[in-house]
Amino acid sequence: MTLKLTGLVPATHTPFTDSGEVNLAVIETQAEHLLRDGIRAVFIAGTTGESHSLTLAERLAITERWLAVTRGTPMQVIVHVGGNSLGDAKTLAAHAQTTGAAAIAALAPSYFKPKSVADLLLWTTPIAAAAPAIPFYFYDIPPLTGVNLPMPDYLEQAAERIPNLAGVKFSNPDLLAYQRCLHLSGGRLDMPWGIDEYLLSALAVGGSGGVGSSYNFAAPLFHRLLAAFGQGDWATARAEQWKAAQWIETLIRFGYMPSARRIMERLGVPVGAPRLPFQSLSADQAKGLDAALEQLGVWSWR
Incomplete structure (x- = not known):
């Protein structure tokens, strides 16, 4: 079973209220913002969505809300269902299909x-089998899971065991392994790239798109990067990638998760503060972040 996630697929934030509850009402605003930015697919309840900080009931409700607000639009919804409980993952998978x-x-x-x-x-295998009618991606992100297994070997074996295998969301800087995966099965498998600041590198070796957090707020910049790459304009593509890298590096310096959420607030998408163990930016940190972003000129990059 194949699906090609070409172009930009934002990994969306889970919106929270001031008291820390999931704010389902904001999801419609998120979808409208992303549609205006030319986005046609989203990846929900993943790392950026703080899935490990959500209850099962919250994840089910988030999926239902995203599917409701995108119904009748060109936007596809890919649901992250993984976690530490196999039973919960199977429940989420079956619910996503339904x-x-x-x-x-x-x-x-x-x-x-x-x-x-x-x-x-x-x-x-049982997670994928719980949603047999829709494509299944393994999400490889060794820096956060601590699981660093060879994806080419996984894909070769999974192709025989998982009929609805689509590919891997590859959030792993190993470009050699990425290339090996791209060339498996004659390129049939889909390999969306998951490290935004290296997107151009993935495109250069054969990638066709990415799933990432910064596409929530920097999609126009990355659209220009993709267009320049498609036209063979390497100078422009490299310049846009460098802008993105500086933007992301600045957010990391102040704390990526709360900083990215502050940017969304400034764009009129009130996703709120992150959940613990992440902390909100202090007033001084927020002021410093705003000043650093202004100095970079990121708002003109949008």
């Missing part, structure tokens, strides 16, 4: 970790 998601994805459990590709297959 509610009309375009695909599901699941990262590896990060507390009791699979130690081998065989272990990972035992974990992901």
Whole structure:
């Protein structure tokens, strides 16, 4: 089963109220903002969506809301269903299929970790089987899960075990492994790139799009990067990638998650502060971030 996530796929924030509750009402504003920015697919309840800080009930409600507000629009919804509970992941997967998601994805459990590709297959196969009618992506992000297994080996074995396998959301800087994955099965599998500040590198070796957090607020910049790459204009593509890298590096310096959420607030999308263990920016930090972004000129980059 194939699906090609070409272009930009924002990994969306989960909106929270001032008291820390999920704010479902804001999801419509998120979708409208992204549609205006030329986005046609979203990846919900993943890392940027703070999935590990959400209850099962919250994740089910978030999926239902995204599918409701995007119904009748050109936007596809890919639901991240992974976590540390296999039962919860299967419930989320089946629910995503029932509610009309375009695909599901699941990262590896990060507390009791699979130690081998065989272990990972035992974990992901029943998740994919819970939503057999829609594509399944494994979400590889070793820096956060602590699971660093060879994705080419996983894909070769998963192709025989998971009929609805679509590919891997590749949030792993190993470009050699990425290239090997791209060339498996004659390029049939989909390999959306997951590190925004290296997007051009992935395109250069054969990638066709990415799933990332910064596409929530910097989509116009990345659209220009994609267009320049498609036209063979490497100078412009590199210049846009460098702008993106500086923007992302600045957010990391002040704390990426709360800083990215502050940018969304400034763009009129009130996603609120992150959940603990993330903390909101202090007044001084927010002032420093705003000054740094103004100095870079990021608002003109949009």
